[in-house]
Amino acid sequence: MAVETLNHPLSAETGVGRDAQVARPKVAVDTVLFAIERGRLKCYLVQLGAGAAAGKWAFPGGLVRVGETLDEAARRELYDAARLSNLYLEQLFSFGDPSRDPGAHVVSVAYMGLIDDAGAASSGSRKYAAGQWFEVAALPALAYDHSVMAEYALRRLKSRLEYTNIACNLLPPTFTFAELEDLYATVLERPLDRRNFRRRIMAMGLLKRLAEKRRGPHRPAALYAFRHRGVQVIEML
Amino acid sequence: MAVETLNHPLSAETGVGRDAQVARPKVAVDTVLFAIERGRLKCYLVQLGAGAAAGKWAFPGGLVRVGETLDEAARRELYDAARLSNLYLEQLFSFGDPSRDPGAHVVSVAYMGLIDDAGAASSGSRKYAAGQWFEVAALPALAYDHSVMAEYALRRLKSRLEYTNIACNLLPPTFTFAELEDLYATVLERPLDRRNFRRRIMAMGLLKRLAEKRRGPHRPAALYAFRHRGVQVIEML
DNA sequence: CCAAAAGTGTTGAGTATACACCCATGA
């Protein structure tokens, strides 16, 4: 790995001083956005419209601007790409390999995002040629190192499901126990025992049972809601 | 939070194009380096010699250069700061609040580092006024948001100790069981049951018992070594 | 009354915790 030695170590921490206009890596954010649609785990991809990777699919993202936090940058890019706002975001990992983007050295801070309604994403944006949901199990070839990001995000989602109440961000405000269980089974890619699952979830004490029931062709199912939709910090065990 | 809207979203991903010379946040790395010294958990701080935070203590770090990975940047900074190399590094989190450094918008990728010999750090460096080990329980006031980094790092170290064989990076090549247990008790800040601890560690199968013994004023203790000092991916459970 | 999904307890296995005594050595 040939490492350029461009700047003086002096004042390197603050970035002020003589080296202010030396070439520096740029910072970007990219978000792996998940949703459940018709019992399938999907994530949102945009088709790049400019640059060396034009035509390829990637996660929505872009350069961070001076003055905004990383979270703000990720939210701005998601809004620009798909008019989405107010979703759950969690920082995943930062990717800094200088060759990850052949065009320039861009360090990307990857985020995982969750949304309860895939239909809320609108694909028309100035920035991208297209945008749509893809099943996680069948993603197209991705630009840059975005397939690595996808793996990180999926692993994180799975582990968060096991330990936190993060599922509330993938479900509508009210839902049946069967829907919650289907969500878990879909994401974790394994069947769950209904009784054990119910016990585990109930032991967390995060759900409240509502008075209404969901009526269908068969026995009506009790509706539930998460007590706290905001805070995700509660961990089981 | 006032967000500047400087650049066009076009070609923002690759960073090539018209916006090439627009002001951008810089990328830095900072490393929270831990070692055990005389039964205490310590971390290495440097005293800043330039910039707005001159005189304050901080973790060693600095701007990432074009062409190097984040890991390489962290290692380079640690070498420059304390002539340390070949240590265990793990990425923690990226901090991007624009106000975290009053001098400029610097996004910092924080790392946790582990070293088995605190004495290997040499404090003389061109870049910093001083460098020394501080007990984690009694850190001085830190520059920037480095006290938040310290909390993240300590939490990560604790959880890694419970689930992985990461401890090998804080111990010399051979050690007694008592030393391993002291390490755990020190970092986790709670006493451990000697028999249960032994069983748990042995169940992981990561240690090999050596023929030699450590002789001291009392009964000699069996020496152990980690089977694999490199790979840290093995998780218990 | 039949089909289909909703709802509910118990048992056994394995894992984690609490706990106390003998051993080997140097001084």
Added chain:
DNA sequence: TCATGGGTGTATACTCAACACTTTTGG
């Protein structure tokens, strides 16, 4: 021989996984 840290086993509580039948509704 004594002081000091090294080394070992068992009994109990708890947690997790496996497992099947009854209930409620709409058609």
